[in-house]
Amino acid sequence: MQIWLLPPGLLLVGLALYDALYTTLGRGGGPLTKQLSRGAWLFTQSQTGQRVSGFFFSQLGLVVLLLAIFSWTVLLWAGWTLVFLASDGAIVSATTGAPAGLWSRIYFVGYTLVTLGLGDYQPEGAVWQMLTTTASLSGLILLSLAISYVLPVLQAAVDRRGTAAALWGLGETPEEIIRTMWDLDRGCSAFEQHLVGLTPALTTLAQQHLAYPVLHHFRGSRRREALAPSLAALDEALSIAEHGLSGDCLSPGAFHPARAAIDTLLDRLEDQSTGPSSEAPPPPSLDGLRRDGYPACSDEAYHEALREDVCDRRRRMLLGLVEGEGWDWDHVLDGYDD
Template sequence: MSNCSSCEKRGWTVEDVLLRVAGSAVVLLVALDALTTTVTVSGGAGPLTRRVAELLWRGFLRLHRSGVPSLLQRAGPVLLVTTVLVWVLLLWLGWTLVMLTAGVVDATTREPAGVADVVYYTGFTIFTLGVGDFVATTSATRVLTAAASFTGLFVITLAITYLISVVSAVVARRALAVQIGTLGSHPAAMVTGGWDGQEFSSAFVQRLVNVTKDLATGAEQHLAYPVLHYYHSRTRATAAPLALAHLDEMLFLLQEIVDEGARPEAAAVAPTRRAVDRYLEAVMATSSMPVQVDGPPPLPDVSVIRSAGIPVVDEAHLRMAAVAAADRRRSLATMVASDGWTW
C-alpha cells in the first residue's frame, strides 16, 4: 500500500505503473533479442527471433509438402524481414506504453495527446523523424523521448547491418555448395573422381584441404546468422545441407570403405571431417529440426567404387562401419530433410 500511496503522490496511478513496467519490459526484450541475434556471434538467435523463425519455417515446410514447393525459396527473405519488423513493431509498442503515462501534449493547443496521438508521437520519435506537432511536457518525458530516439536508431542500424551481412553469408553458403558439388554429383562419384588409376591424386587431396577452410567459415556464419538455415536453394547444386551430406558421405567412404592401403593421407581427410562436424554442430545448435528421420539413409553404391578399380574393404567391415556411423548419418539426413530436400 505504501508503494501505491507514493505513486499517487507523484500523480501516478497503479495503471500508470503497470503500463510503464510493461512497456519497459518490451523495450528491454527487443534490445536483448536484437543484440543477441546480431552481435553475439556464437550465441545464435535471440529467444524471440528464434521462436518466430521456427514457427514460420514450420509453416513454410508444411506448404512445401502439401504441393507448393516454390514458397520455400522465399522463406529466408520473409523470415529475415519479419524478424526486423517484429523488432521495430515491438519497440514501437513498448515505448508507446511508456509514453502513454509520460505527459505528451499538442504543441499548439497544449491539449493532452490521445492514444492515437501518443502512438504517432512515439513513432516519429523512434524513427528520428523530428516532427514537432506533439511535445513532451516535463524534463523526465524529454529524457524518455531521447532514450526512445536512441533505441530506435540503435535497433534500426543493427537491423540494416544485419540484413547486409546475412545476404553476404547466403552467397557464401551457396558458393560452398557449388564448390563441394564440383567434386562429383554424388558421394561415390566424388571418390572415383579423385582416383587416377593408381592412387588418389594430389589435386584431389588439395581440393579437400581447400574446402576445409570454407566449411569452418560456413559454420561460424551459421552461429552468427542463424537465419541462414531458412534460406532454401532453388536447385540441388546450391543447397548447402545436401552438399554437406554428400561431402560427409564421401569422407565416410574414404575413411571406412576404401582399403586402408589405398586411402589418401589422414592429414588431408581428418581435418575436413572435423570441419563437417563443426558445421553440423552449428546448424543443430542454432536451428530446430522440424523433420525427424527414422533411421540413417541407405549407404552409397560401393559397386561404383569397385568398378573404378579402387580397393575396398570386405562386406563385414562395411557393415560394421555403417553401424558405427548410423547416428551421424541420421543427423545429416535430418538436416537435409529439415531443409526441404530428400537424400
C-alpha cells in the same frame, strides 16, 4: 494516471533492444530471433508436399530476416507507446496543449523512433522530455543495428551458396566424388587438395551459422545451390574412402580436419533444425566402384562400420538436414538437378 503500464512498456523496450543487440553482435541470436527462426523451420517441415524450388522456399531466408527486424520494431514501438500512456499529461498537442489520445501517442512514438521530429505533439515536463530523447536514441540504435545486420547476413548467404556450388563441383554423388578425385593410376592427391581447400570454407560457414541463425533459411532452390545434399554427398564419399575402400588413400592431415569441419557445421545446424532422423539413410553402394577395379571392402564390413554410433548419428543428422531443406536422400545418391 495509468502508471501500471510503465513496467510492461519498459520490459518490451528492453526485450527488443536485448534481442537486437544479442543477434546483431553475432552471439547466435537472441531469444526472440531464435524462436522465430525455429518457428519458420517447423513451418517448412509441415509443408512437405510443396516443392523446394517454390518461390516461398527460395525467399524464406529473406522473409525470416525481415520478420526479425519487423518484430524488433513492433516491440520497441509498442513498449514506448505503453510508457507514454502511463500518464495522461505525458504527451500534449503542441498547438492547444490538450492531452494526446491513444492514436496520437502511437503516432508520436512512431515519428520519435525514426527521429522525424514533426513537432505537432510534444512531451510535457522534464521526465517525459528525457524519455522522449531516450526513445529517439533507441530508435536510432535499432535502425543502425538492423542495417549493420542485413549486409553481413546477405554476404554469408552468398558464401553459403558458393560453398554449396564448390561441393557440387566435386561430384554430384558420393560415388562420382570418389571417381573424380581418386584416379586409380595417380592416386587421390587431388581429393586431398580439394579437402584442404574446402575445410576453411566449411569452418567459416559453421561460424556464420552460429552468428546468424536466419542464415539456415537461405536455401538454394536448385540441387547445385543446395548445401545439405552436397554436404551429405561429400560426407558419404569420405565414409566410402574411410570404411568402404581398402588401403590408406587420404592422409589424416587432410581427412580429419575436413571431417571435423563437417561435424562442427552439423552441430551448428542441429541447433536450428529438428535434429537427426530416427533412422540412418541407406548407404551408397560399392558395386560400381568394385566393378571398375577400386579396392572395395566387403559389404558386410562396410555396413558394419557405418552402424558405429558416431558415424550412424552423423548420417542420421545429415538425413534430417537434407529432408528438412525439402530434398530427399535420392538427391544425395543420384545427384540429379531439378
